[in-house]
Every structure is written in structure tokens, then in C-alpha cells.
Amino acid sequence: MIHRALPAISAAATCVAGAVLVAALAVAPARAADPDKVLHLEFYVAETGFDPAKVQDYYSFVVIEGICDSLLTFDYLARPSKLVPRAAEALPTVSDQAKTYIFKIRKGIYFASDPAFKGRRRELTAEDFVYSIKRFKDPVNHAPYESFIDGIAGLEELKKAAEKTGKFDYDRKVEGLQALDRYTLRIRLKETDYTFPYVMALANFAAVAREVIEAYGEDSNAHPVGTGPYRLKEWVRSNKIILEANPDFRGFVWNFEPGTDPRDKEIVAAMEGKKMPQIGRVEISIIEEQQAAWLAFQNGELDILHLREQFAPVAIPGNQVNAQLAAAGVWLNRITDPDLNYTYFNTTDPDFGGFAKDKIALRRAIFMSFDNAEYIRVIRKGQSMEAQYPIPPGVVGYDPTYRTSIPYAPELANKLLDYFGYKRGADGYRNWPDGRALVWRFSSTPSSRDREIDELWQKSVERIGIRLQIDKNKFPEELKRERACQLLSRIASWYADYPDGDDFMQLLYGPNSHQNNNACFQLPEWDRIYEKTRALPPDSPERNQFYRQLWRMAEVHGVWKLHDTRYRNMLVQPQVIGYKKHPILLAEYMYYDLDNSRRRK
Amino acid sequence: MSAYIIRRIWQMIPTMLGVIVLVFVLFNWIGGDPAYVLAGKISSAEQIANIRRQLGVDQPFYVQLWIFIKQVLTADFGASWSTNEAVSHILATRLGPSLTLLVPWLILSTLISIGLALAVAYVRASLTDRMVMITCTVGLSISILVYIIVFQYVFAYKLGWFPVQGWGDSFWQNLVVYASLPIIILLVVSIAPDLRLFRTFVLDEVNQDYVRTARAKGVSENRIMWVHVLRNASIPIITHVMAQVPGLLIGAFLLERFFSIPGIGREVILAVERSDFPVIKAITVYVAAATMIFNLAADLMYKAVDPRVQLK
Numbered sequence: 001m002i003h004r005a006l007p008a009i010s011a012a013a014t015c016v017a018g019a020v021l022v023a024a025l026a027v028a029p030a031r032a033a034d035p036d037k038v039l040h041l042e043f044y045v046a047e048t049g050f051d052p053a054k055v056q057d058y059y060s061f062v063v064i065e066g067i068c069d070s071l072l073t074f075d076y077l078a079r080p081s082k083l084v085p086r087a088a089e090a091l092p093t094v095s096d097q098a099k100t101y102i103f104k105i106r107k108g109i110y111f112a113s114d115p116a117f118k119g120r121r122r123e124l125t126a127e128d129f130v131y132s133i134k135r136f137k138d139p140v141n142h143a144p145y146e147s148f149i150d151g152i153a154g155l156e157e158l159k160k161a162a163e164k165t166g167k168f169d170y171d172r173k174v175e176g177l178q179a180l181d182r183y184t185l186r187i188r189l190k191e192t193d194y195t196f197p198y199v200m201a202l203a204n205f206a207a208v209a210r211e212v213i214e215a216y217g218e219d220s221n222a223h224p225v226g227t228g229p230y231r232l233k234e235w236v237r238s239n240k241i242i243l244e245a246n247p248d249f250r251g252f253v254w255n256f257e258p259g260t261d262p263r264d265k266e267i268v269a270a271m272e273g274k275k276m277p278q279i280g281r282v283e284i285s286i287i288e289e290q291q292a293a294w295l296a297f298q299n300g301e302l303d304i305l306h307l308r309e310q311f312a313p314v315a316i317p318g319n320q321v322n323a324q325l326a327a328a329g330v331w332l333n334r335i336t337d338p339d340l341n342y343t344y345f346n347t348t349d350p351d352f353g354g355f356a357k358d359k360i361a362l363r364r365a366i367f368m369s370f371d372n373a374e375y376i377r378v379i380r381k382g383q384s385m386e387a388q389y390p391i392p393p394g395v396v397g398y399d400p401t402y403r404t405s406i407p408y409a410p411e412l413a414n415k416l417l418d419y420f421g422y423k424r425g426a427d428g429y430r431n432w433p434d435g436r437a438l439v440w441r442f443s444s445t446p447s448s449r450d451r452e453i454d455e456l457w458q459k460s461v462e463r464i465g466i467r468l469q470i471d472k473n474k475f476p477e478e479l480k481r482e483r484a485c486q487l488l489s490r491i492a493s494w495y496a497d498y499p500d501g502d503d504f505m506q507l508l509y510g511p512n513s514h515q516n517n518n519a520c521f522q523l524p525e526w527d528r529i530y531e532k533t534r535a536l537p538p539d540s541p542e543r544n545q546f547y548r549q550l551w552r553m554a555e556v557h558g559v560w561k562l563h564d565t566r567y568r569n570m571l572v573q574p575q576v577i578g579y580k581k582h583p584i585l586l587a588e589y590m591y592y593d594l595d596n597s598r599r600r601k
Numbered sequence: 602m603s604a605y606i607i608r609r610i611w612q613m614i615p616t617m618l619g620v621i622v623l624v625f626v627l628f629n630w631i632g633g634d635p636a637y638v639l640a641g642k643i644s645s646a647e648q649i650a651n652i653r654r655q656l657g658v659d660q661p662f663y664v665q666l667w668i669f670i671k672q673v674l675t676a677d678f679g680a681s682w683s684t685n686e687a688v689s690h691i692l693a694t695r696l697g698p699s700l701t702l703l704v705p706w707l708i709l710s711t712l713i714s715i716g717l718a719l720a721v722a723y724v725r726a727s728l729t730d731r732m733v734m735i736t737c738t739v740g741l742s743i744s745i746l747v748y749i750i751v752f753q754y755v756f757a758y759k760l761g762w763f764p765v766q767g768w769g770d771s772f773w774q775n776l777v778v779y780a781s782l783p784i785i786i787l788l789v790v791s792i793a794p795d796l797r798l799f800r801t802f803v804l805d806e807v808n809q810d811y812v813r814t815a816r817a818k819g820v821s822e823n824r825i826m827w828v829h830v831l832r833n834a835s836i837p838i839i840t841h842v843m844a845q846v847p848g849l850l851i852g853a854f855l856l857e858r859f860f861s862i863p864g865i866g867r868e869v870i871l872a873v874e875r876s877d878f879p880v881i882k883a884i885t886v887y888v889a890a891a892t893m894i895f896n897l898a899a900d901l902m903y904k905a906v907d908p909r910v911q912l913k
Contacts, residue, residue, distance in 0.1 A: 046871055048684045056641045128683035142652045144641025163651075221685050237694070238871060239688060239768055285767065288867075289859045291750060292766040295758040299765055476633030476876050483637065483646070497642070516643050 032275030033229075033245030037594040039279045039576075040302045042287045046238035051213075052204050053135040056144035061203045063241055065587035066282070067112075068206030068226030071103050071129065072197055073187075074499075074584050076591045077256045079262050080394050081499040081584050083197055087124060087207060087227065091197065093317055097535075098192045105129070105183040112246045114225045116215035121248075124227045126179035128207040131170060133156065133177055137206075138168040148497070151189040151196070152176040158260070170210070192535050194256045198498030203586060228351070229277040229590045234363025243282040252276050254578075254591065263580065269518045271578040271593065277408060278593040286345045295380070298325075298533055300600045302577050307569040316569060319382075328600060329574030334567055336385065337581045338496035341563040342503060343367070343457075344519040346488050352440070355523070355557055358420040358433070363423075363558030365413035366440060367406045369460040372563055379452055384564035390504050390551055392565040394583050397501020397547055404562060405555045410463040417464060421463075430465045443471040443490040453491055472516040485513060485520040491563065492518050500538050501547055501583050508554055519559045574598045602904075605912040606897065613893045620889040621673060625666050628878055634658065635682055635876040656682060669882060678883040683875040688883045691868060698768060699864035702780050702856065703849055706787045711842055714792050718799035719826050722807055732819040733796070740793035748786050749859045756782055785854045798841060802834040809833070835906050843899035847891035851884070 047060040052068060055061070069087040085091060087109060092101040109124040111117065133152070136143040137159040151153060153176030162168040176188040179395045188198060197204060209225060215224040224232055224572050234242040254274045287293040290308045294315070297305040307315055309533045315322060321332050345363045347353045352363060372386045385393075389402040420432040442457055444450035454470045461468050473481070481487040494516075496503050506512055510522035516552035529546055536543040554560060569580045575598040582588055636652040653659040659670060664739045672678045678688035720731045757765045763782040769775050804810065807830055815825050854866030865884060872880035 054685065055690045124833065139651055139655070142639065142648070142655060144639065144644070146641075146648060147645065218685060236768070236863055237684065237691075238868070239861065286863060287766055292753065292859050292861060295753060296765040299758060299761070301765060301767075472633070473878070474633040475638045476635055479637035480634050483649070489659075494642075515645060561882050 022537050033277050033280040033281035034249055035244075036596065037279045038281045038283060039304075039589055039594060041282065041284045041304055041589070042293050042296070042302050042306070043241075043284055044286075044288055044290065044293065044306070044308070046286045046288070047241065050224035050232065050235075051141075051220040052132070052206050052208060052224075053138075053141045053143045053145075054221055062482050062586040063232070063243065063284070064206060064224060064226075065203035065228070065248075065585070066230040066243055066590055067224045067228045067232060068203065068208065069109065069124070070201055070203060070206040071105075072201040072560075074312075074582060075200060075256060075586065076582060076588070077261075077267065077580060079259050079261065079395060079583075080398075081582070083201055086201075087129075092187075092200075095496075096188075098194045098196070099189045101187045101189075101196060101200075102180075103129075103185040103187070106184065107183055109227045109250060110248050111209050111212075111227050112225055112231045112248050112592075114212055114223075116209070116223075116225065116387050122209060122211070124207055125182050126185040127182075127467050128209060129205075130174075130177050130179050131210045132207050133205060134168075134170055135208075137162075138170075139163060140168065143204075145202070148199050148202070148204070151191060151193050153188045153190050172376045180454070182527055183376050185320075194534075194537055195498065195502055198503040200498060201584075202497065222394075228587075230282065230587075231282070239286050241282075241284040241286075243284075247276055249277075256591075257415060261580075267580055271591075274593065275482075277590045278384045279589055282589050292536055297571060297573075300573070303573045303594070304579065305571040307571050309383045309544050312381050312383050312569060315571065321571065325571070329598070331572050331574075333570040333572055333579060333581050335570075335581045335583055337566045337568045338392050338395050339493060339566055340387055340390060340392050341384075341491060341493045341565070342387070342390075343370070343489060343491050343561045343563065345559060346485055346518075346520050346522045347522070347557070347559060348513075349488050352488060353520075360558045361416045361420045361558070362422065365416045366461060366466065367558060368409045368413035368560035369466075370561060371408045371460065373408070373457055376564055378456065379449065380564060380566065383569065384566040387562040387565050390507075390554075390560070390562065391501040392496070392546065395496055395499045395501055395504070397505075397544060399544065400547060402548065402551070405552070406558075406561060413464045424465050428465055429467050437467065439467045439469050441469045441471055441488045443473055443481075443487050445475050445478065446472050453485065482518050483514050487518070490518075496584065501543075502534070502538070502589070503551060505533070505547060508550070508559065521554065521557070521559050523553070523557065526550060602901075602912065606901075609897050609900070613890075615888070616893060617673070617889060618670075620886065621669060622666070624882060625639075627668055628881065633876050635773065635878065638876060639682065672882070673886055676747075678879045681872075681877050681880050683877050688879050691880060691885065692865070692883060694864045695863055697772075697867045698775070698862050699850055699853065699857070699866065701772065702783055702787070702853060702862060702864065703776050703846075705776065705780070706784045706791070707842070707846065709784070709848075710788055710791045710795060711838075713788065714799050715831070715838065716793035717792070717796050718803050719831065721796070722800050722803040722830075723822070723826060725804060725807075734800075737793040737797050740789070745786070745790050745855060748790055749855060752782060752786050752789075753859060756785075766859070768862055779860070779862070782862050783853075783862065786856065787853070795841070799834070799838055802837045803830060806830045806833045832906060835858045836903050836910075839899050839902050841904065843895045843902070844892075846895050847888050850888060850891070 043059040045059055047063065048055050048057050049060055050064050050067065052064050070093065071086060071088040072083050073086040075082040075084045083091060089104040089106050092103045094101055105126050111122040111124065133149055135141055136146045136149050137155050139159065139162055154174040155176060158172060158174055178186050180186050206226060212223060213220050222235065229246055230243040231246040233244040244520055254271045254276050256268065258268045287296065288312060293302065293305060293500055294311050296302050315325065316332055319334065321330055327513060345352055352359065361426045376382060376384050376386060388404045389399050413548050417430060422430045422438060425431050432438050435498045440461060458468050478487060478490060494504060494507060507516055508519065508521050508526065509517060510527040513520040513522055529550055533543050533546045568581060575595050576592060577595050580593040612721065636649045636656065636658065639652050640649045657665060680687050681691060721733050724730050753765060757763045764779060768779050812825055812830060813828055851866045851869050853864065854870050856862065857864040857867035858870065869884055900912060904912055
């Protein structure tokens with residue numbers, strides 16, 4: 001599948017990034033971390049494991065990112081997100097119309113000691129990245145992020161050979177993935193792809209050592225061994241994760257440029273020049289119930305709390321911390337998540353699908369009956385912003401000036417339905433023009449939140465005289481039907497894998513039907529323009545113009561109703577120094593500090 | 602006796618087969634296809650087919666059922682589909698925390714409920730008896746969720762007598778520090794209905810002729826209640842206690858979630874949320890087996906408590 005396109009990383013950009021690298025990740029003496037600085041965090045969903053190739057959940061990657069080094073990462077303070085090197089010396093050299101990427105690995109990076117190395121000090125090399133990336137094509141791993149490296153030339157052939165022989169040959173040379181020397185990695189893609197550097201910043205594609213994976217076999221999820229600032233000290237599955245500073249870590253000096261956020265200067269003043277990481281131990285508790293997490297935070301048992309929507313009216317009335325928390329020195333770090341929530345119509349449905357004017361009118365009328373303001377007030381407890389554009393704020397390609405052409409307008413929706421012959425029957429509900437009862441089938445899961453959304457949609461379509469039938473399915477079943485283009489409508493969500501608009505626009509690309517184009521939207525003209533955007537540098541005016549055109553076309557055809565983009569509210573105790581939530585980075589704990597003297601007694 | 606035990610064990614086989622078929626049908630009917638979740642956000646039909654092949658869910662139903670039966674026979678349920686952790690390791694590590702919570706609670710709850718039942722039965726129809734019964738009725742009308750939220754807020758957060766949540770490394774720390782409040786909540790929730798029930802069992806006995814005869818012979822009231830009445834009332838009490846034990850392993854999931862206790866109940870919820878069939882299968886089968894074993898144990902205890910009981 002094709003799903004990305006992105007930033008032209010020019011030679012100039014490479015130089016700038018190289019400077020950032022030298023400044024921000026300059027080698028510093030190790031063991032800066034203080035074992036008495038113990039950070040307490042919470043996950044509200046249990047992790048699944050720590051093998052980068054085998055897992056897909058957010059929480060597992062919060063841990064993996066702290067343990068393993070990817071080639072690139074994101075600048076801690078820069079917004080919108082900006083790529084910087086991590087295990088690489090600099091951003092990659094790009095050539096051949098963004099089909100060839102060359103990464104230089106920094107010398108002198110070592111894996112944390114582990115029995116698998118048999119007492120040897122093990123340096124990170126380009127071959128480690130070759131091995132780690134190949135693992136995503138090994139059928140045994142059924143890697144959830146496999147599709148992200150589909151573009152690398154020769155990998156698919158390697159997988160096919162493994163399926164035939166039953167054994168994945170890690171030693172076979174692959175044209176598109178080669179270590180040119182001990183520290184040089186060359187990746188060749190089948191097609192132009194400007195977003196590829198973002199993929200190399202994902203924690204999924206961090207380096208693991210072949211000896212470790214082979215030593216622990218199927219239990220690799222429990223033995224993450226990386227070159228990052230932390231190592232796994234203790235793991236009680238689904239209950240407690242303890243990380244401790246990796247004594248073999250090379251260290252770095254904190255040196256990030258402040259952005260436009262006024263708090264950045266305070267962060268820089270507090271952190272600049274510090275040897276990192278400062279925090280010696282990170283204790284993560286899995287607390288599934290928000291009441292328990294909320295009380296634990298107030299008790300001082302947690303240093304940072306991701307505040308859920310239901311407690312927002314109590315904890316942050318008017319989006320400010322309440323007086324009690326403020327008196328205790330607690331402060332709020334609020335960001336916009338790079339996510340999007342929308343209701344879609346399956347455009348291949350025999351009744352509601354197609355691009356005839358009456359079908360488009362019906363879909364648009366249903367969308368116009370829904371009041372996003374009420375949705376945000378009731379469901380989100382005010383903790384989200386209405387989405388006007390499919391690319392959320394903070395993501396390259398976002399257009400703050402765009403206004404949707406599908407507003408909340410039930411009167412207009414009624415007129416539209418009347419005009420196209422959807423007449424009301426004796427019971428007050430509308431029928432199809434041929435006289436059949438018009439029933440809209442909307443799918444949702446049995447969760448309490450989805451029940452609230454069902455009620456909101458029920459109330460909405462009542463305004464325009466349309467019957468609603470709610471189909472309840474478990475989530476896997478919904479996905480199965482959706483991938484088969486057999487699900488008519490549901491509310492879907494998409495969280496950015498990387499901060500580029502292509503990650504969102506590809507959701508409507510025709511060939512991605514039966515994958516993540518859940519509306520099964522296929523319009524040749526749309527696809528043609530989208531394919532042009534893939535060959536354009538990100539944030540170029542031309543690509544942005546094409547995106548506006550694409551989204552307007554999708555709106556005109558009544559494919560999606562955009563709902564909202566969520567806020568993420570992080571409550572932070574006074575002892576946490578230099579904290580700033582990043583929309584894409586997960587293991588921010590390597591960039592901030594603790595001052596134990598500021599803890600509440 | 603041994604012939605009876607062997608016969609009962611034989612009878613467990615068809616029951617277990619029924620459980621296996623029921624679990625299998627329910628999971629395949631309403632459980633959903635886990636491959637679609639495991640495949641990740643962006644996955645092709647080919648990748649999904651590969652996962653289904655590796656999980657074995659692409660096999661005909663009868664093959665999958667036979668694999669399930671073999672797993673039960675060998676007690677090897679493989680590994681979790683979502684975490685790759687061996688199911689045997691999941692059960693071994695989660696059982697301890699659940700038992701740390703449930704064993705002390707079961708002992709305390711049974712002893713307190715029996716003691717109180719005998720006491721209120723002794724003063725039956727008095728104001729005390731009525732007040733206790735009213736309190737019990739009110740107590741059991743309130744959901745356990747309310748008890749958890751209120752007790753956690755008041756005793757853990759406001760008064761600071763217990764930690765809000767957590768679980769440690771040592772048994773004694775867990776028992777004394779982390780499990781105390783959940784055990785207290787379980788006691789509050791369970792004593793009210795148990796007391797009402799046990800009181801009824803006791804009252805059924807105190808009006809019997811043998812009690813009147815004992816009193817006529819001058820036996821003390823304490824001995825009548827604690828020896829004669831309790832022995833005869835204990836058979837329904839044993840039935841009640843033994844029947845609820847296996848179910849509680851899973852039933853304590855709310856407490857385990859609110860207090861972050863890594864027990865079996867919480868694991869079951871996680872497994873259901875993740876459509877993790879190997880874990881669901883193993884726990885369901887073991888709980889079914891435990892139910893049958895506890896039923897057998899209850900029958901044997903009848904005989905121990907009352908020699909007049911004939912096991913046939």
C-alpha cells in the first residue's frame with residue numbers, strides 16, 4: 001500500500017540538523033542520572049511487551065523509546081515537530097528523488113550489557129539496523145508496522161522466499177537495505193517517498209542486537225536490550241514497569257532551542273547544559289481506573305498524570321488547574337493531540353454509497369444533522385476542538401483557515417432531503433424515493449462512551465426524520481467488516497504515526513480500500529491528484545493547495561463528517577522540571593528532571 | 602468413599618467436555634477475529650491472512666476444537682496472542698495476588714458471618730436482631746462499585762490509612778499494606794448477605810426438637826449454639842462457601858482494577874478486551890475444574906461434619 005509522501009530534506013537542512021545534533025546530543029559523560037531521582041508515571045492501559053517489531057500499542061513504545069535508539073528522533077521543544085538525529089550522526093543524505101537515503105551511524109554507541117553478549121562490549125553498527133528492519137518482514141514476528149517499510153526495495157522478495165522455505169534468511173543481501181560499511185546504512189526505496197525519515201524516527205524501527213533476539217527467542221518481548229538512556233530493571237506484566245538509567249549510555253547535554261511557547265524559555269533556563277538523563281529511575285504503574293490514578297496523583301504518588309475527560313471538570317475547570325491543585329504547585333501542560341475523529345459512510349454501500357447526486361445529498365444531510373459542539377460538550381467534556389480539516393494542528397499540512405462545507409444545519413439538511421425526494425411517511429420518518437423505509441445502519445462497540453455517541457446520533461437524525469439502527473459489534477469484528485467494505489458507518493479515529501499530513505490524507509486514497517480507507521472511497525480524479533502530492537516536498541505551497549482541493553472534493557462527495565481533535569491534559573507536580581509534552585515523542589522522561597526538594601511532604 | 606470419589610471424577614469428564622464446547626462456540630461466535638487487531642493500523646489482507654494462519658484460526662472448526670481439547674489434556678495452552686507470554690506463566694504469576702486477597706477474606710468473612718449469625722439468632726426477634734437485619738438489607742442493596750469508590754476516597758486518600766493503589770514485591774507487604782483495604786471492602790460487601798443467609802440456616806435449627814431436648818437436659822446455651830446448632834447448620838453454609846470460591850477468582854476483577862492488583866480477574870478482563878483466546882480458554886477451563894473440585898470437596902466435608910450423611 002502507499003500511504004506517505006514528505007519533506008525534502010535538502011543538503012541545507014541536513015547541515016542545520018547536523019548542527020542541532022552536535023548541540024543537542026553532544027556526547028557527555030555517562031552516569032549523570034541520580035538514582036534518588038525516581039519518577040512515578042502511570043499507564044491506563046497495560047503494555048504488551050518491549051520487542052519493537054512485535055508490539056503496536058502506545059504504552060509499550062513509551063518504554064521501548066527510552067531503551068532503544070532509533071536513527072532519528074524529534075526535537076524536544078520544536079513545534080511543529082522537527083526531526084533530529086538520534087543514533088545517526090545527522091539527518092540522512094537524500095538523493096535519487098527521495099528514493100535513496102544514506103544514514104551515518106554515530107561511532108561509539110554501545111548496547112547495554114546483557115548475558116547474550118557473553119561479556120563483550122557490543123557496539124551499535126549499521127548491520128544492527130539492517131537486521132532490525134528486516135525483522136518486520138519475518139512472518140514469525142507478524143509485525144504490526146510491517147507496511148511502513150513496504151517501500152524498501154527487495155524486502156518483499158525476502159519475505160516471499162521465507163514463506164516458501166519456512167525460514168527467513170537474515171543473511172541474504174537485500175538491494176534496498178545495506179550496510180555499506182560498519183557505520184553507513186543505505187536504504188533504497190522503490191518509489192519517491194519524502195516521509196521515510198519520519199518512519200526511521202519511530203521507536204518501532206529502533207536497533208536491537210541479533211544476539212539478544214536469538215538468545216531470548218519467543219520471549220524477546222521481555223528482554224529489551226538497547227543503546228538508549230534506560231534499561232528495563234523490573235517488569236511485573238500489566239502491573240509495574242521499572243526502568244533505571246543505563247550505565248553504558250553515552251549521555252548527552254541538554255541543549256534545545258526555545259520555540260514560540262512562552263514556557264520554552266523557562267524550560268531552557270532550567271535545563272540548558274545539564275547532562276542527561278537526570279532521572280535515575282522511572283517507575284510506571286498500570287492504573288486502569290481513572291479514579292485510582294486521580295487520587296494517587298493528588299496523594300503525590302504520581303509525578304505526572306494524563307488527565308482523562310471525565311475528571312477534567314473537577315481538576316481543570318475553565319481549563320485551569322483548580323485552586324487546591326494550584327496551591328500545591330501542580331500545573332497543567334495542555335497540547336492538541338495529532339489525532340482526528342470522524343464518521344464515515346462506506347461509499348460502496350448499495351443503498352447509501354455511490355456518487356449520484358441524491359446519494360451524496362443524503363449523506364451530506366445526515367452529516368449536517370450532527371452538532372459537533374454538543375458532541376464536544378457532552379462526550380468530550382469540553383476537552384477537544386472541532387475539526388475543520390482532516391489534518392490536525394501541529395501536523396505538517398494543517399490549514400487553520402479552512403472552514404468545512406458540512407456545518408451543523410438541520411434545516412438545510414431537511415430541505416436537501418425534501419428536494420431529492422426522501423419524503424416523510426405517516427410515521428414522520430423518511431423513506432427512499434422508491435417508498436422503502438430509509439434506515440441508516442450505524443455501528444459501534446458495546447462501550448459506555450459509544451452508547452453516548454449512539455444516543456447523540458439518534459438525536460441528530462431524528463431532527464431530519466431518519467431512522468437509525470445501531471449495530472453493536474466488538475471492535476475486531478468491526479475492523480473485519482470494515483476491511484471487507486461491508487460496514488456502512490461508524491466513528492473512526494486516526495492518531496498520527498508521524499507528524500505529516502500524508503498520514504491523514506492517505507486514509508482516502510482509493511488503493512487503500514480494504515486497508516485503512518474505511519470509507520472505501522475510490523474516485524479516480526482524487527487518486528490522481530493524491531499521487532501528485534506524494535512526489536512533492538511536505539509543506540510546499542503546491543502540496544498544501546492540492547490537499548485543500550482533495551479535502552474539498554471529499555466533502556463535496558459526502559464521505560466523512562469531521563468531529564474533533566482531542567486535547568491532552570497533563571497534570572504535573574512541582575518537582576518535575578523542564579517538562580513539556582510532545583505530540584509524537586513518547587519517552588520524554590529522558591529530557592526532563594526532578595527536584596526532590598520540591599516534593600510535597 | 603474412594604469409589605464415590607472416583608465416580609465423581611469420572612463424571613467431571615463430560616462436564617468438562619461441555620465447558621470446552623461452550624467456550625469454543627461462544628468465542629468463535631461472538632469473540633471477534635483477533636487477527637484484525639493484531640495486524641495493526643495499516644495492514645493488508647495478506648498480512649491478516651498470515652496472522653490467522655499463525656494463530657491457527659484459519660483451520661476448520663473441528664481442527665481448532667481438537668487442538669483445544671489437546672491443550673486441556675496436556676494443560677499446555679501455549680502463549681498469549683497479544684503479549685506472547687506463556688499462559689502457564691500468566692496463571693502462575695496472577696494466582697498469587699488473587700489468593701492473597703481472597704484467602705484471608707474467605708476465612709474472615711466465613712468466621713465473622715457465622716459468629717454474627719449465631720449471635721443474632723440467639724437474640725432473634727429482638728430490636729438488635731431487627732436493626733442488624735435492616736443494616737444488612739441496606740448494605741447489600743449498594744453496589745460494590747460504590748463501596749470501592751467511597752472507601753478508596755475516604756480511607757486511602759482523605760485519611761491516608763492505606764495506599765490508594767499498588768502492589769509490592771513481598772507477600773507480607775502485599776497482605777498488610779496493599780490488600781488490607783480491598784479485603785475490608787470485600788468483607789463489608791459479603792458479610793451482609795452471608796449474615797442474612799446464615800441466620801436463616803441457624804434459625805431453621807434452633808427450633809428443632811434436639812435443641813429443645815438439649816435445653817431440657819441443662820446443656821448451656823453456648824454449647825447448644827456453637828456445637829449442636831452450628832454442626833447441623835454448617836451443611837448449607839459449606840455449600841454456600843464452597844460454591845462461591847472459584848467464581849470469586851474472576852469476580853474480584855473490579856477490586857483488582859481499582860487497586861491495581863495483578864490478579865486473575867484483571868487478567869481475564871484484559872484478555873477479553875484483547876480477544877486473547879488462549880488466556881480466556883485456560884482460565885475458563887481452570888475455573889470450571891476448580892468449581893467441580895470444590896463441589897466434590899464440599900460433599901466430602903458434609904460427611905466429615907455430619908457422619909449421618911451417606912455419599913452414594
